[in-house]
Amino acid sequence: MGITRRMFLTELARRKGFRVENELSDSVTHIVAENNSYLEVLEWLKGQAVGDSSRFELLDISWFTACMEARRPVDSEMKYRLREQCQSPLNTPESEVPSCIARKVSQYSCQRKTTLNNYNKKFTDAFEIMAENYEFKENEIFCLEFLRASSLLKYLPFPVTRMKDIQGLPCIGDQVRDVIEEIIEEGESSRVKEVLNDERYKAFKQFTSVFGVGVKTSEKWYRMGLRTVEELKADKTLKLSKMQKAGFFYYEDLVSCVSKAEADAVTLIVKNTVSTFLPDALVTITGGFRSGSILQQEVWGKKMGHDIDFLITNPGPREDDELLHKVVDLWKKQGLLLYCDIIESTFVEEQLPSRKVDAMDNFQKCFTILKLYQPGVDNSSYNTSKKSDMAEIKDWKAIRVDLVITPFEQYAYALLGWTGSREFGRDLRRYASHERKMILDNHGLYDRRKRIFLKAGSEEEIFAHLGLDYVEPWERNA
Numbered sequence: 001m002g003i004t005r006r007m008f009l010t011e012l013a014r015r016k017g018f019r020v021e022n023e024l025s026d027s028v029t030h031i032v033a034e035n036n037s038y039l040e041v042l043e044w045l046k047g048q049a050v051g052d053s054s055r056f057e058l059l060d061i062s063w064f065t066a067c068m069e070a071r072r073p074v075d076s077e078m079k080y081r082l083r084e085q086c087q088s089p090l091n092t093p094e095s096e097v098p099s100c101i102a103r104k105v106s107q108y109s110c111q112r113k114t115t116l117n118n119y120n121k122k123f124t125d126a127f128e129i130m131a132e133n134y135e136f137k138e139n140e141i142f143c144l145e146f147l148r149a150s151s152l153l154k155y156l157p158f159p160v161t162r163m164k165d166i167q168g169l170p171c172i173g174d175q176v177r178d179v180i181e182e183i184i185e186e187g188e189s190s191r192v193k194e195v196l197n198d199e200r201y202k203a204f205k206q207f208t209s210v211f212g213v214g215v216k217t218s219e220k221w222y223r224m225g226l227r228t229v230e231e232l233k234a235d236k237t238l239k240l241s242k243m244q245k246a247g248f249f250y251y252e253d254l255v256s257c258v259s260k261a262e263a264d265a266v267t268l269i270v271k272n273t274v275s276t277f278l279p280d281a282l283v284t285i286t287g288g289f290r291s292g293s294i295l296q297q298e299v300w301g302k303k304m305g306h307d308i309d310f311l312i313t314n315p316g317p318r319e320d321d322e323l324l325h326k327v328v329d330l331w332k333k334q335g336l337l338l339y340c341d342i343i344e345s346t347f348v349e350e351q352l353p354s355r356k357v358d359a360m361d362n363f364q365k366c367f368t369i370l371k372l373y374q375p376g377v378d379n380s381s382y383n384t385s386k387k388s389d390m391a392e393i394k395d396w397k398a399i400r401v402d403l404v405i406t407p408f409e410q411y412a413y414a415l416l417g418w419t420g421s422r423e424f425g426r427d428l429r430r431y432a433s434h435e436r437k438m439i440l441d442n443h444g445l446y447d448r449r450k451r452i453f454l455k456a457g458s459e460e461e462i463f464a465h466l467g468l469d470y471v472e473p474w475e476r477n478a
């Protein structure tokens with residue numbers, strides 16, 4: 001392999017505690033090759049003054065990447081070994097065997113383990129801008145093409161540096177390939193640059209950053225000639241929903257990300273309040289704060305989010321439809337509730353899971369904005385009250401919090417759905433229906449062949465029902 005790539009992989013392995021030698025010596029046990037046939041490696045070995053070459057394991061680079069993923073040396077099974085029959089029949093440069101990684105990579109992100117350790121950020125950032133632009137244009141197919149490619153490149157255990165690196169990989173359409181090629185050759189993509197400078201994209205990006213504003217509303221405002229959030233705020237003729245009004249009112253707070261410390265503080269509030277009404281209730285943080293769990297010593301965890309999502313369930317036989325109302329009423333009394341919209345459950349027993357990949361679930365839920373008091377508040381943020389000219393220090397921050405109530409027997413499904421990532425969830429549902437003839441949603445899993453609902457008490461059981469290897473929450477950052 002090329003020098004840069006070899007240096008990178010060597011570094012990676014050493015960071016994970018592997019010993020990598022630059023020269024062949026007595027201490028070497030495994031030899032890893034990429035794009036070289038078994039015979040080529042043997043040929044090279046003969047040239048090295050070593051005695052019995054059979055003591056080395058001759059392995060494909062796919063063994064190495066499997067080791068990196070497992071963080072330990074995995075068994076050098078047959079599939080990783082370089083063998084005579086593994087060679088490409090034609091030995092021209094064009095037909096070089098695509099690296100075995102390519103043949104192993106699944107098109108479904110639920111069959112891949114994706115941590116936040118992204119080696120291809122410059123590509124995935126570009127794809128996400130392209131995807132967002134297509135989302136604004138309501139072109140779902142192209143949007144998904146870029147999102148899938150982004151997920152795939154987040155998974156790759158090495159940075160893509162040449163077109164050959166993506167040879168044979170799934171989820172790489174023509175548009176994606178063009179963007180990759182340009183970034184490799186020019187360092188940036190002219191198409192992405194065009195999008196970033198596009199008037200419509202820029203306006204939609206601003207509009208949709210407001211809580212309660214989606215693509216449809218943005219379209220309407222764009223057609224009215226509006227372009228920025230400032231213009232929206234200044235326009236008193238706009239008809240705003242209650243949600244959008246709150247979105248504008250707390251705009252600055254809501255666009256600044258939620259930190260891990262803030263999430264911890266809110267978790268405490270939610271748990272305390274819920275337990276005053278239902279002492280046995282289980283309150284679990286989900287969304288990005290669960291899938292971004294901090295990995296052992298390595299701090300790869302996502303420490304920022306746009307909202308905080310909680311699942312609440314009561315393990316007892318009794319469900320309490322009033323719990324959510326009681327919780328928000330108490331917050332209202334305590335002056336902590338800045339906004340709240342409760343949506344009652346629309347779940348119907350025995351109804352088949354939704355086939356729509358992006359459908360909302362039917363749980364009782366509540367979208368809120370909470371007032372979080374901050375002890376070590378930054379003194380530079382002043383809030384001038386109109387009545388007096390005294391500038392008072394704003395010692396709180398508005399935070400978006402979602403509460404979802406789930407019946408205990410649906411808890412595992414709800415947890416899986418709400419942990420995300422969105423792309424991971426989408427692929428789980430796609431995998432269930434395309435590969436298993438099952439329908440999965442946040443309430444349950446239905447086996448269409450057996451015509452039964454499959455019960456699960458944990459996420460592990462759901463993966464097992466689907467015949468998938470378990471993927472930890474922090475490996476679902478597809």
Ligand code: DCT
Nearest residue numbers: 287288305306307360361417418419420421422
């Ligand atoms: N989800 C769902 N049904 C919904 C909304 C969300 O199943 N009606 C799932 C998809 C991802 C997960 O819940 C969390 O959603 P978000 O809060 O939008 O994403 P996140 O990963 O928490 O990221 P962030 O909140 O930081 O943007």
Ligand code: MG
Nearest residue numbers: 287288307309
């Ligand atoms: Mg979230």
